[in-house]
Amino acid sequence: MSGVLLAPLAAAPVIPDFGRGSTCxxxxxxxxxxxxxxxxxxxxxxxxxxxxxxxLIAVVVGFAISFVLALxxxxxxxxEPPVGIVAGILYTIPSLALFQLLVxxxxxxxxxxxxxxxxxxxxILFSNILEGLRNVPADVRDAAEGMGLTRWQTLWRVExxxxxxxxxxxxxxxxxxxxxxxTVAVFIVNEGxxxxxxxxxxxxxxxxxxxxxxxxxxxxxxxxxALVLLQRVLxxxxxxxxx
Amino acid sequence: MNDFVDGIKFIGDNxxxxxxxTIKHLELTGAAVGIALLIALPIGIWLGHLHRGSFxxxxxxxxxxxxxxxxxxxxxxxxxxxxxxxxxxxxxILAVPPVLTNAYVAVEGVDRDAVEAAEGMGMTPLEVxxxxxxxxxxxLIFAGIRIAVVFVIATATIASVAGGTGLGDxxxxxxxxxxxxxxxxxxxxxxxxLLAQLLFALLQRAITPRGLRVQKVRPGRxxxxxxxxxxxx
Numbered sequence: 001m002s003g004v005l006l007a008p009l010a011a012a013p014v015i016p017d018f019g020r021g022s023t024c025x026x027x028x029x030x031x032x033x034x035x036x037x038x039x040x041x042x043x044x045x046x047x048x049x050x051x052x053x054x055x056l057i058a059v060v061v062g063f064a065i066s067f068v069l070a071l072x073x074x075x076x077x078x079x080e081p082p083v084g085i086v087a088g089i090l091y092t093i094p095s096l097a098l099f100q101l102l103v104x105x106x107x108x109x110x111x112x113x114x115x116x117x118x119x120x121x122x123x124i125l126f127s128n129i130l131e132g133l134r135n136v137p138a139d140v141r142d143a144a145e146g147m148g149l150t151r152w153q154t155l156w157r158v159e160x161x162x163x164x165x166x167x168x169x170x171x172x173x174x175x176x177x178x179x180x181x182x183t184v185a186v187f188i189v190n191e192g193x194x195x196x197x198x199x200x201x202x203x204x205x206x207x208x209x210x211x212x213x214x215x216x217x218x219x220x221x222x223x224x225x226a227l228v229l230l231q232r233v234l235x236x237x238x239x240x241x242x243x
Numbered sequence: 244m245n246d247f248v249d250g251i252k253f254i255g256d257n258x259x260x261x262x263x264x265t266i267k268h269l270e271l272t273g274a275a276v277g278i279a280l281l282i283a284l285p286i287g288i289w290l291g292h293l294h295r296g297s298f299x300x301x302x303x304x305x306x307x308x309x310x311x312x313x314x315x316x317x318x319x320x321x322x323x324x325x326x327x328x329x330x331x332x333x334x335x336i337l338a339v340p341p342v343l344t345n346a347y348v349a350v351e352g353v354d355r356d357a358v359e360a361a362e363g364m365g366m367t368p369l370e371v372x373x374x375x376x377x378x379x380x381x382x383l384i385f386a387g388i389r390i391a392v393v394f395v396i397a398t399a400t401i402a403s404v405a406g407g408t409g410l411g412d413x414x415x416x417x418x419x420x421x422x423x424x425x426x427x428x429x430x431x432x433x434x435x436x437l438l439a440q441l442l443f444a445l446l447q448r449a450i451t452p453r454g455l456r457v458q459k460v461r462p463g464r465x466x467x468x469x470x471x472x473x474x475x476x
Contacts, residue, residue, distance in 0.1 A: 030321065092440045094397030096414055097429035104246030104426065173308065180311035184401060187415065197317045201404050206321040213314030213321075220309040 128170025345387025
């Protein structure tokens, strides 16, 4: 089982064996391009793809849950305090602890990792969706009503589009947070960019640590930028207003 | 469920060890947050007072959020090696952004009328800062400190892989402590983080000037939602 994999660092070999390779690799220099090139296909790319999968699943599921909860709390405001408190508690529990606390329930599995990652998105997404809906000006709502739109139509055609910037802002925070926390999931499931980071930590192999760490940061920044573009595409009216 | 019972038993049987590690955990947290405050508070408050540098002050928290903790710790290990120093630096780097951004937003956002009234009364810029802006900004500044504390408690757990000492020592060492130990220590860390969150929320309420308490509270808004400010840019 992967649990056995997680030997303490003290158990790392005294003379680390970084395999045969260039002098750069054997001397464990700060960064060796040749290691990245020869391990891209076998280690780094699969880890990156797994990391994207872990993140996408968590954000999509988290968004679906938060969306339903936020719509319910928008309709019935009494629901907001209990949802906020539970989401706040989940958000506060340190990631390493939450991953481990799920092991007795769902095992050393991707499911455990996803449950924990989803639970971190709820507070962010719920707060932002609800806040976005509440910030729609009352005049706009009245105008929609005056035009004869039903409550449901008002929600989908007027309120949600207007709330979009705040919702996307929440999505950006959620995605970046999940990309970051998904590296910690390596302590229960040997997947994602946390895997090469953990492997690098165990024998202090610098190139692997830096390459995997940099890929994680790059993924977070890339996802953030992609969401900014998405928001621009989805809210063309904001662009015309600005120019 | 049995694993949780064993975890609780582990806490009972090893209370001495857990207590020791909790103290170490809090020492690391306190030192990291303390250094971060010394760096971030003066910069954030000063920029806010001058109404300058909003781009830097706001985007530092976005950049900070994009820095995966484990990646940051791994950079530290690659450059500095395993040890206390590298955990400490990583934790300080992670604690600075929320404190700096909140301090900036708090001071920058103080009601202009209040500042102008103070200036009209003949206060010097320093007096305006100390007697008007800071008291009004205090709750939001404190919210930033609270976010940093809770964040650092959580991250100090992970710092155990890089030589930081704390409750994470048990969680990352399943080979020695087995699942009950890991579960027990995880419960302790979770409780520690929640207690810190609660304590700081109460403190934040206590230091909020009475005049601010009534207008800030919006009906039906949970206190916990303040942990993540709604950010629109």
